[in-house]
Amino acid sequence: MTTELVVDVKNQVQQALAEVEKRNISNVFFVACGGSSAIMYPSKYVIDREAKVLDAHLFSANEFIHRNHAKLGSGSLVILCSHSGTTPETVEAAKFARSKGALAVSLTNEEGSPLALASDVVLKYQWGEEANAFTTNYSVLYQLVFGLLKVVENNEKASIVEESLENLQNVYEKAAALYQSKAEAFGQDYKDEKIIYTMASGVNYGVAYSYAICILMEMQWVHSHAIHAGEYFHGPFEIMDKETPFIILLGLDETRPLEERALEFSKRYGKKLVVLDAKDFDFTGVAEEVQGYIAPLVLNYVLRKYADQLAEARNHPLSKRRYMWTVEY
């Protein structure tokens, strides 16, 4: 990656943190829709586990506005995200947040977009095949969140997370290469399925959610649902049988035992199981103490290859839509 882009991302994050330092921030709201919301789930997990002072809340943008959380105010940092910066609910949420006196920091790929204009600080992230992991949405968000924890309550993980993220692209590529043949087999083996569930827990749940609603439902018109691996045993597992496909994620965070238990049960009664295990990945360059937090980013990257293969095998491009970009709603 170019040094210029790395420096630019770091400078942007520092600008956001400079605004945080001017205020007395006591809580964080993660606000976005769909896939942009899903990338925020790991950050809520991080704050839940790490923060002695800050509270974290996560809402879909329109729910955020209408729920009107009583704690939203001048002590709030509202972190928003929209790739195009045009998602109407998220733009409105930024305006709503600022009307309450909150600091609105937005991640987007489009600097001049309505979301960028509606926010106090804008963090532009890179996107696509050529982008280095350090400059992409998940990474920029983690830099912001760990920077926030440092600024507000002297949490010391920010620098090791930053260093780890600088080495992430290499981890991505090795993991994708390792799972390439499995991704291809997934495309072939599951191309005729009408429903595919995903399952995970803890810091990885958002990745399962994103794959269910964005890849399978939105981009492939395949029925899906992200099942929480702990909730699985309290209802959802009754639909498990040899015909029902499940993508099961295993991370490296503290909730891994939940995912392992769900996998173990599924192996006894299911047959169509697609397992991605972060233990298989080579995390060289990522500090061991934050590998649990970084694992969902790698799982998400590898899953994208599974999406590509499924789309190709089904002859249904990931960009195909019935309603989005097509009808008013």
Add this chain to the structure above:
Amino acid sequence: MTTELVVDVKNQVQQALAEVEKRNISNVFFVACGGSSAIMYPSKYVIDREAKVLDAHLFSANEFIHRNHAKLGSGSLVILCSHSGTTPETVEAAKFARSKGALAVSLTNEEGSPLALASDVVLKYQWGEEANAFTTNYSVLYQLVFGLLKVVENNEKASIVEESLENLQNVYEKAAALYQSKAEAFGQDYKDEKIIYTMASGVNYGVAYSYAICILMEMQWVHSHAIHAGEYFHGPFEIMDKETPFIILLGLDETRPLEERALEFSKRYGKKLVVLDAKDFDFTGVAEEVQGYIAPLVLNYVLRKYADQLAEARNHPLSKRRYMWTVEY
């Protein structure tokens, strides 16, 4: 209902609140699994909107333990629920909460159960066809939550909520009677469906979640997923077509516009739509300012009739299980 039971429920709640008053409670964790977790979603909505001091968190019991939220401590009230009081993860969660110095208050139908024994305070609720709404799980939980808001921060809704809950059974019965023929039609019209989605937002989302994972997946082995009405437009709506059934809930809370928008879109492109609208219900006896909070309880009650009818039409009893009560897990 017998005056004795009403007095008993009120006394139990007062005992829990007396324990709250002895401590300096700053946050609440709602901790349970599956259907017992789902009944807590409305309470989180209430605290999010009403509380100036208290923070609310909601986790599946095993996630709660392993996530190990940094704010869990002596200033925490942990509210747990398990019908039988034997759910292992929830019993462990009560022990974990107390090991952190938190106050553990449990709702259960079984006073001498492991969960009851592992908790500081036990609230026994009534259950089944003969139980009056005031004495059942949702109502007892609301009495506790609004009582908490009163004790900790002088919120004034507790007494009107209590009064409204005393009149709830009548609302339930009228709503169920009003929707009886629709419930019967649902059973007949949808008995052969392989997948049925549910959708709602705000205070009603937990009811949609419960119906998806407990009624459809667990008790009927029908594929399902509770879609958030705001997230719908950011992925899930692409699977909407004339063949795909959706149960859409409309409540009376502040997020109703999200549900209305989702319904409006669904009517344009879908055909198999089952709509339950709380505006149809007669809320006489329930104070207008808390009808939004009470609506999910009524929607849930009416939906149970839809479950009964579906089970009958499918000749698949709601008590039938493949794994629960049958195999080890």
